[in-house]
Amino acid sequence: MRVEQLGEGEPDLAIVGSIHGDEPCGARAVERLLLEAPDVSRPVKLVVANEEALERNVRYVEEDLNRAFPGAPDADTHEGRLAHELLAELRGCTVLSMHSTQSYDRPFALSTDTDALARAVVPHLGVDALVQTGEFAEGRLIDFIDVVEVECGYQGSDEAAENAYRLCREFLGAVGALGEASPERTDIPVFRLERQLPKPVGATEYETYAENFERVAEGDRYARADDEEFVAERPFYPILLSAYGYENVFGYAGSLVGRLDDHAEADPEPTPER
Numbered sequence: 001m002r003v004e005q006l007g008e009g010e011p012d013l014a015i016v017g018s019i020h021g022d023e024p025c026g027a028r029a030v031e032r033l034l035l036e037a038p039d040v041s042r043p044v045k046l047v048v049a050n051e052e053a054l055e056r057n058v059r060y061v062e063e064d065l066n067r068a069f070p071g072a073p074d075a076d077t078h079e080g081r082l083a084h085e086l087l088a089e090l091r092g093c094t095v096l097s098m099h100s101t102q103s104y105d106r107p108f109a110l111s112t113d114t115d116a117l118a119r120a121v122v123p124h125l126g127v128d129a130l131v132q133t134g135e136f137a138e139g140r141l142i143d144f145i146d147v148v149e150v151e152c153g154y155q156g157s158d159e160a161a162e163n164a165y166r167l168c169r170e171f172l173g174a175v176g177a178l179g180e181a182s183p184e185r186t187d188i189p190v191f192r193l194e195r196q197l198p199k200p201v202g203a204t205e206y207e208t209y210a211e212n213f214e215r216v217a218e219g220d221r222y223a224r225a226d227d228e229e230f231v232a233e234r235p236f237y238p239i240l241l242s243a244y245g246y247e248n249v250f251g252y253a254g255s256l257v258g259r260l261d262d263h264a265e266a267d268p269e270p271t272p273e274r
């Protein structure tokens with residue numbers, strides 16, 4: 001794990017890249033920030049998480065780091081120990097964690113809920129959607145600390161690295177660490193992961209037919225494993241859907257919850273009088 005810093009003092013902000021070793025966009029964004037060394041008004045910790053997996057260009061060495069939290073110092077696996085070390089580095093920090101996918105070329109954000117952090121930060125990020133992970137947060141970093149996760153684009157693409165860098169700048173702007181915050185967008189759609197879309201293991205060829213974040217109607221086919229076709233039993237929104245992104249699932253069936261501004265209205269804090 002590589003841990004660096006921008007600015008002076010004890011950081012309560014952190015940016016994390018490459019929790020997954022086959023997602024170099026985050027590491028590239030961190031390296032670019034270190035090279036530029038922008039004049040931040042709040043110190044920021046910069047972390048490249050799974051360097052061993054990154055060197056081998058594999059998702060993980062022994063187990064998926066983003067299912068291994070909280071981990072332990074004497075865990076059996078590299079990622080189990082790394083999870084513990086990474087959590088120790090990030091505790092007390094507001095965190096942006098960068099990922100990339102095989103399912104979608106444009107950025108979107110993930111959080112456990114539309115919590116205060118998501119409401120404060122996500123409207124300032126150039127993302128297509130916010131996805132609530134619901135019950136699927138288990139073992140992920142997102143379940144343990146204040147973190148906004150972003151999917152930056154296709155794994156290994158230059159575009160994902162460029163998006164990752166831009167999202168870092170937007171995050172730092174949103175939290176008042178660098179420059180002006182980007183204009184607020186509250187029309188960002190909010191989806192929620194409802195269930196996994198199981199995928200049979202061992203087929204020769206997989207294919208998906210549906211577009212992520214676009215509604216699949218009841219009776220529509222959305223995927224194929226060799227000759228076996230998968231048809232929606234009820235309508236859903238595909239999220240993280242891809243032919244080869246995951247071993248056991250095509251991705252997730254989600255629901256459209258609303259827009260970010262709907263949640264702003266549900267804020268329990270009193271609105272100031274006009």
Ligand SMILES: [Zn+2]
Pocket residue numbers: 019020023098099100
């Ligand atoms: Zn990832």
